[in-house]
Amino acid sequence: MTEAPLLEVEDLRVHFSTDDGVVKAVDGASYSVAAGQTLGIVGESGSGKSVSSLTALGLTRGRNTAISGRMMFAGRDLLTLDASKMRQVRGNDLAMIFQDPLSALHPFFTVGNQLIEAVRSHRDVSKAQARERAVELLGLAGIPDPAGRMNRYPHEFSGGMRQRVMIAMALLNEPKLLIADEPTTALDVTVQAQILALLQDLQDRLGMAIVIITHDLGVVAEMADEIAVMYAGRIVERAPARELFARPQHPYTWGLLKSIPRLDNPREEDLTPIPGRPPSLINRPSGCHFHPRCPYVQDEHRRVDPVLTPVAGNAEHEVACLLPAQARNAVWQALSRGESVQQAQLLARDRARVAARGPDPAASADPGGPLEVQP
Amino acid sequence: MAAFVIRRILWGIVTLVAVIFVTFLLFRIFPGADPVTLLAGKGATPERERFIRQELGLNHSWIVQFWLYLKGIVLHGNLGFSFFTERPVLGEITAALPATVSLTVGAAVLWFVIGIPVGILSAIRRGSIWDRAAMTVSLTFVSMPVFWFALILIYLFAKSLGLVSFLPGPGSYVGLTADPVHWFTSLILPWLVLALTQAAIYSRLLRGSLLDAMGEDYIRTARAKGLRERTVIMKHGVRSAITPVLTVFGIDLGGLLGGAVITEKIFSIHGVGLLNITAIGNSDFPVIQGTTVLAAAFVVIANIVVDILYAYVDPRVRVQ
Numbered sequence: 293m294t295e296a297p298l299l300e301v302e303d304l305r306v307h308f309s310t311d312d313g314v315v316k317a318v319d320g321a322s323y324s325v326a327a328g329q330t331l332g333i334v335g336e337s338g339s340g341k342s343v344s345s346l347t348a349l350g351l352t353r354g355r356n357t358a359i360s361g362r363m364m365f366a367g368r369d370l371l372t373l374d375a376s377k378m379r380q381v382r383g384n385d386l387a388m389i390f391q392d393p394l395s396a397l398h399p400f401f402t403v404g405n406q407l408i409e410a411v412r413s414h415r416d417v418s419k420a421q422a423r424e425r426a427v428e429l430l431g432l433a434g435i436p437d438p439a440g441r442m443n444r445y446p447h448e449f450s451g452g453m454r455q456r457v458m459i460a461m462a463l464l465n466e467p468k469l470l471i472a473d474e475p476t477t478a479l480d481v482t483v484q485a486q487i488l489a490l491l492q493d494l495q496d497r498l499g500m501a502i503v504i505i506t507h508d509l510g511v512v513a514e515m516a517d518e519i520a521v522m523y524a525g526r527i528v529e530r531a532p533a534r535e536l537f538a539r540p541q542h543p544y545t546w547g548l549l550k551s552i553p554r555l556d557n558p559r560e561e562d563l564t565p566i567p568g569r570p571p572s573l574i575n576r577p578s579g580c581h582f583h584p585r586c587p588y589v590q591d592e593h594r595r596v597d598p599v600l601t602p603v604a605g606n607a608e609h610e611v612a613c614l615l616p617a618q619a620r621n622a623v624w625q626a627l628s629r630g631e632s633v634q635q636a637q638l639l640a641r642d643r644a645r646v647a648a649r650g651p652d653p654a655a656s657a658d659p660g661g662p663l664e665v666q667p
Numbered sequence: 668m669a670a671f672v673i674r675r676i677l678w679g680i681v682t683l684v685a686v687i688f689v690t691f692l693l694f695r696i697f698p699g700a701d702p703v704t705l706l707a708g709k710g711a712t713p714e715r716e717r718f719i720r721q722e723l724g725l726n727h728s729w730i731v732q733f734w735l736y737l738k739g740i741v742l743h744g745n746l747g748f749s750f751f752t753e754r755p756v757l758g759e760i761t762a763a764l765p766a767t768v769s770l771t772v773g774a775a776v777l778w779f780v781i782g783i784p785v786g787i788l789s790a791i792r793r794g795s796i797w798d799r800a801a802m803t804v805s806l807t808f809v810s811m812p813v814f815w816f817a818l819i820l821i822y823l824f825a826k827s828l829g830l831v832s833f834l835p836g837p838g839s840y841v842g843l844t845a846d847p848v849h850w851f852t853s854l855i856l857p858w859l860v861l862a863l864t865q866a867a868i869y870s871r872l873l874r875g876s877l878l879d880a881m882g883e884d885y886i887r888t889a890r891a892k893g894l895r896e897r898t899v900i901m902k903h904g905v906r907s908a909i910t911p912v913l914t915v916f917g918i919d920l921g922g923l924l925g926g927a928v929i930t931e932k933i934f935s936i937h938g939v940g941l942l943n944i945t946a947i948g949n950s951d952f953p954v955i956q957g958t959t960v961l962a963a964a965f966v967v968i969a970n971i972v973v974d975i976l977y978a979y980v981d982p983r984v985r986v987q
Contacts, residue, residue: 383893395884
């Protein structure tokens with residue numbers, strides 16, 4: 293990961309003016325993807341995941357949109373490309389697939405028609421050559437009888453097959469980066485696994501980078517090299533996938549992890565939902581945007597806005613949280629042992645107090661305390 | 668698909684028979700005036716009245732009359748004879764039809780050519796000055812009664828009547844084969860009357876439907892593919908947005924082919940519409956009946972054509 297990243301997003305802000313006020317859908321997000329790598333962007337609906345990727349394709353531009361920051365892609369800032377240059381990037385070097393593959397395909401045109409026009413909008417080839425390429429990609433995407441299926445309409449395909457068509461369409465022009473926005477959310481669980489396996493297989497063969505956007509950490513667990521957790525338009529935690537699952541640092545990430553069922557968890561352990569709802573993107577909470585929903589909130593968190601800073605001992609792991617590092621480690625260990633959020637809350641308060649006072653001889657003199665946790 | 672078409676045609680025939688029955692009933696059972704009195708005059712002898720009654724076939728019960736009428740249509744394509752001119756109704760209608768077709772089809776071309784581009788432009792430049800102006804103008808045309816608008820146009824432009832008199836006015840219509848140039852110029856005002864109000868409706872309809880379509884996910888996909896914006900709008904957007912417009916177009920055209928009554932009356936164009944209201948004034952049942960059946964037939968045919976066209980445009984309809 294030492295080479296220059298393929299896509300580097302810096303302090304991206306996408307604000308929409310509406311009648312109710314300015315919706316700050318993305319508000320200072322920074323992330324990057326290296327060539328051939330996979331980045332998972334995880335967060336609830338309304339966290340700005342989709343808007344940031346649609347912005348990469350220039351699809352959020354409009355009279356009521358204010359976009360700032362930088363999105364460097366293969367040496368060019370996507371945000372400053374004019375409409376015609378942007379069009380040449382879309383579906384060519386940078387492709388995207390969407391959540392609902394039925395509504396994403398035009399119901400009145402055959403699949404072949406829609407694939408061929410995608411080839412011909414970027415390459416100066418004959419219809420026959422474009423058709424050949426489309427059939428090839430449909431085959432690669434695992435569609436049986438690809439030549440025959442070219443003359444079929446989208447409604448004649450199943451949900452999984454439609455998503456395969458979308459994937460084929462996105463990869464026609466050998467993009468360097470594929471953005472997959474909730475690619476499996478509208479599909480059955482078994483089909484989900486097939487689609488994810490297909491994406492990974494195609495990545496191995498074609499070598500493109502992937503940004504996979506999802507609300508489901510389970511989806512990115514196997515695929516992603518790196519995971520960025522997004523909340524209220526910002527990245528709140530970023531780490532290599534393995535590291536993120538082993539040592540998550542942000543209370544929001546803990547919430548996401550504790551709210552998905554796991555086979556290796558004890559049966560009696562309940563899933564813990566994250567309380568509350570994502571904040572209004574018009575009137576954001578002061579201080580840390582997560583504080584109204586954070587079980588470990590302290591007074592200063594309501595005033596101070598945390599920045600993304602490296603976690604001690606691992607430069608690749610960054611978190612935007614005001615809790616002291618010891619408190620975070622202690623809480624996650626307690627939570628992963630299956631202790632309740634209430635117990636973890638006490639622990640966090642205790643650890644934060646300790647951290648505020650500095651090294652406390654009394655605390656270290658009492659290693660067998662009830663809330664003591666092995667670091 | 669073939670079964671679908673056959674079913675639609677059979678239903679169309681059933682509808683037509685029902686229309687014939689209802690109009691027959693309406694005009695024979697509740698006549699405005701007795702055609703015998705109208706024909707014979709006030710002081711006619713009972714013998715003469717009886718003769719006329721027998722001549723017109725009015726001495727049978729209405730059920731027998733209906734049966735004879737229906738049999739005449741099905742077996743001989745015979746719509747009966749006018750009480751007044753005593754010429755075959757079919758002949759009267761075929762003589763009037765070219766004028767109505769000239770008026771309607773010409774106007775339809777014009778309103779499509781105006782309404783569709785205005786609708787598309789307004790949709791893709793929503794909120795712009797152009798959009799606002801176009802929508803205000805179209806609202807004005809939609810709200811204007813046809814007869815009033817026609818009189819205004821005549822008052823402004825008609826030769827010898829208008830302020831800037833340069834276009835042939837009422838009563839100037841001649842057939843296409845008689846004098847093509849005169850045919851064209853005499854139709855300009857009536858075409859404008861019909862087309863501008865319709866174009867206004869079509870532009871608003873298409874604007875709304877295109878705005879809906881442009882918000883669809885498949886439009887986002889089309890853009891994400893890197894298609895030119897022109898292709899995105901004209902191919903992906905308009906293709907979806909045009910379907911509801913086609914439906915309305917078929918029905919409008921069918922309705923107008925049955926007689927653009929007001930326009931024909933004001934411009935004295937001897938088309939089917941004028942034939943129909945003249946017949947109503949004369950209690951000329953066979954002609955009323957004939958023109959009504961013709962109008963109904965056009966509407967039914969237009970609906971069948973729209974349904975078939977719909978199946979062609981929207982592949983999802985084809986499967987069922």
